[in-house]
Amino acid sequence: MNNPYVPYPVRIDRITIENDERDLKSFELVFLDPAHEKAFQHAPGQFAELSVLGTGECPIGIASSPTETGSLLFTVKKTGVVTEELHRSREGRVIGVRGPLGNSFPIERMKGKDLVVVGGGFAFTTLRALIRYVIHDDHRTDYGDVTVIYGARNPGELLYKAELDEWRSRDDLEAHITVDEGDENWTGHEGFVPTVLGDVAPSAEDALIVVCGPPVMIKFTLPVIERLGFAPADTILSLEMRMKCGIGKCGRCNIGSKYVCKDGPVFTLEQLSGLPAEY
Ligand SMILES: Cc1cc2nc3c(=O)[nH]c(=O)nc-3n(C[C@H](O)[C@H](O)[C@H](O)COP(=O)(O)OP(=O)(O)OC[C@H]3O[C@@H](n4cnc5c(N)ncnc54)[C@H](O)[C@@H]3O)c2cc1C
Numbered sequence: 705m706n707n708p709y710v711p712y713p714v715r716i717d718r719i720t721i722e723n724d725e726r727d728l729k730s731f732e733l734v735f736l737d738p739a740h741e742k743a744f745q746h747a748p749g750q751f752a753e754l755s756v757l758g759t760g761e762c763p764i765g766i767a768s769s770p771t772e773t774g775s776l777l778f779t780v781k782k783t784g785v786v787t788e789e790l791h792r793s794r795e796g797r798v799i800g801v802r803g804p805l806g807n808s809f810p811i812e813r814m815k816g817k818d819l820v821v822v823g824g825g826f827a828f829t830t831l832r833a834l835i836r837y838v839i840h841d842d843h844r845t846d847y848g849d850v851t852v853i854y855g856a857r858n859p860g861e862l863l864y865k866a867e868l869d870e871w872r873s874r875d876d877l878e879a880h881i882t883v884d885e886g887d888e889n890w891t892g893h894e895g896f897v898p899t900v901l902g903d904v905a906p907s908a909e910d911a912l913i914v915v916c917g918p919p920v921m922i923k924f925t926l927p928v929i930e931r932l933g934f935a936p937a938d939t940i941l942s943l944e945m946r947m948k949c950g951i952g953k954c955g956r957c958n959i960g961s962k963y964v965c966k967d968g969p970v971f972t973l974e975q976l977s978g979l980p981a982e983y
């Protein structure tokens with residue numbers, strides 16, 4: 705059995721600066737050993753521990769869909785020791801990836817349903833993986849209508865800008881991209897994510913809603929979701945707790961009896977309502 709603490713070596717193949725503030729970078733990672741790539745079978749919503757030798761490791765959501773082969777994508781905000789070292793990296797550097805870890809979005813349960821995907825800020829990463837998976841030619845007919853509502857503080861802070869343009873032009877996906885404050889070139893929505901969700905008002909009938917974002921966005925979005933008629937069991941969130949082992953051994957990430965790293969990070973609102981409000 706493989707040691708779950710040992711990372712796979714991966715090469716940083718491409719680095720993209722995602723935002724004007726230059727504190728969000730996407731890293732395309734390529735496995736050095738094809739056998740490791742084969743062993744790393746992930747699903748949308750899972751995360752991995754990225755490690756830099758001599759610095760440490762940190763959990764980051766997998767932003768690429770399993771339908772994108774050849775590399776893994778991670779989008780990282782510069783916040784502290786490990787993420788700063790990742791941001792200092794150049795293309796070609798070898799780092800480690802340990803995973804895939806945690807559970808995933810319920811892609812089987814979502815089949816035949818309409819999907820509403822609501823994201824804010826840089827928590828959009830794993831939602832990108834979910835959207836890419838669902839709209840892939842091999843899967844698109846498995847799912848009903850797909851509505852995406854994604855917001856950032858301003859146009860310069862939106863992730864994956866070229867891809868958002870492509871999504872807006874598709875007729876099998878309804879994409880509502882919003883910013884708190886636009887600029888002279890901005891032609892999309894202006895307003896907070898909960899308000900746009902209320903205005904778009906997607907039907908809750910035979911639908912699931914997935915929400916990822918900063919705590920303040922979640923706080924104001926949940927009442928709108930309830931008003932739209934989505935049941936707690938059909939409302940799906942992904943949590944970001946402080947973590948260490950990522951495999952349910954160290955107890956760093958527990959909420960009540962649940963380990964966010966192993967039982968999550970994806971939970972329904974119904975599951976969360978039975979836990980202490982420590983998230
Ligand atoms: C399941 C999961 C998925 C994540 N996905 C992403 C992602 O896609 N992109 C991304 O940029 N980040 C993501 N994060 C957050 C990321 O793990 C932290 O930003 C990272 O661990 C910081 O490590 P560091 O060594 O750079 O910072 P540290 O030096 O450890 O800390 C710097 C500062 O960040 C705070 N911090 C550290 N970890 C967290 C955390 N988990 N939540 C809130 N505050 C924290 C610390 O309190 C401190 O103030 C995710 C976290 C989890 C648990």
Ligand code: FES
Pocket residue numbers: 946947948949950951952953954955956957958963964965966
């Ligand atoms: S991070 Fe160790 S138990 Fe979850």
